[in-house]
Amino acid sequence: MPIFEVMFQVDPPRVFGLPEVGYMVVPAGSNPIMHFNIQEGKAWAEREGGGEPHRRVDERLQGQFGLNQIAFRVEDNHFFALLSAPNASAAVASAQEELTRLLGVLWMSFEAPGMSFSARPIRVIADGRLLEPPPEMTGGLYPYDNQQLGSEILRAATLLDGIAKDQRLSLALSYLALGDELLSLNGFWADDDQQQRLFPLQFLQFWKALAAIVGDPTKDRDHQSRPQRLGLGRQFFKHQVAPLNDLRNNFGVAHVADLDAPKLVSAKDVAKCRATAVEVVLAYIRSKRKLGIASG
Secondary structure, X not given: OOEEEEEEEEEOHHHHOOOOOOOEEEEOOOOOEEEEEOOOOEEEEEOOOOOOOXXXXXXXXXXXXXXXXXXXXXXXXXXXXXXXXXXXXXXXXXXXXXXHHHHHHHHHHOOOOOOXXXXXXXXXXXXXXXXXXXXXXXXXXXXXXXXXXXXXXXXHHHHHOOOOOOHHHHHHHHHHHHHHHHHOOOOOOOXXXXXXXXXXXXXXXXXXXXXXXXXXXXXOOOOOOHHHHOOOOXXXXXXXXXXXXXXXXXXXXXXXXXXXXXXXXXXXXXXXXXXXXHHHHHHHHHHHHHHXXXXX
C-alpha cells in the first residue's frame, strides 16, 4: 500500500505559545511587562528583557510518537501522521480518528477544562507527491507551557498506543469534549440565572462520560462493581459515583425543574463530576492496556 503523510493543524494556537486573536500569549511562570495606550485603547505584553511574549523559534514544540501503527511528528501546532493506506481518503480518516482520540485524552491530562482541541487536515503527501488539500474535517491572557504540553502529548499517546477502536472510550471522550465546550460558556452571560442554567447541562455531559464506562444504574446490574474491576477500589462507587447519580436524578437536572425548587447544581458539583469522569476514563484506558484487549 502507498505511504501517506497527512498534516493536521491543531487549534487553539495559544496552547502552543502561538499568537491568537483575543489573547496575549505569554510563557507560563513568566512575568510579562504590560503596556497600555489609553488614547488608542490598546494593551499588549512584552517579555522581560524585551521581545514578543509568544514563543521564540528555539522554543517551538517538537516531538514524535507512535500511535497504533501511525508515526506522528509534532512541530508547533502541526501534527504530521505517516501511515500506509489504500488511498488518501482512508489515510486522512485513519489519522484523523487516532488524533481525535489523542486530543480527547489530552483534554483530560492537560487539565484544561473549558477548552477543547480541534484538528483539521491541511495537506496530504502520497509517496512524495503533494495531493490536493483534503476537505475540512472537524471532529484574555493565556500562559502556554510547551514543555508540559510535549510531555502530555507523549503521555496521552503512550496511554492509547495498542488500544484499537473502542466504542465505550470514544463515547466517553465525546461527552467529555461536549461538557468542556459548555464550560467555555461560563461567564458569557451577566445574568446569574442564565449562568445557573448551564450547570446542569455541563454536569449531565460529564455524568454521561462517567456512565459510558461504569454503566447506567437504571439498567446495568454490574454498575457498582465496574469501578472496582478498573482498580478504583471497593468504595469508589459508594463515595464517588453514587452521590453524583443522586444529583443527576433530581428534578432540575435530568428532569424538568420545579419552578420553586432550589438551584441544585453548583460549579463545584460540575467540577467534581468532571474530575470523577476523568479518573474513571483514565482507569478504563489503563485497564485496557493491562488486559491487552479492545472491546467494541
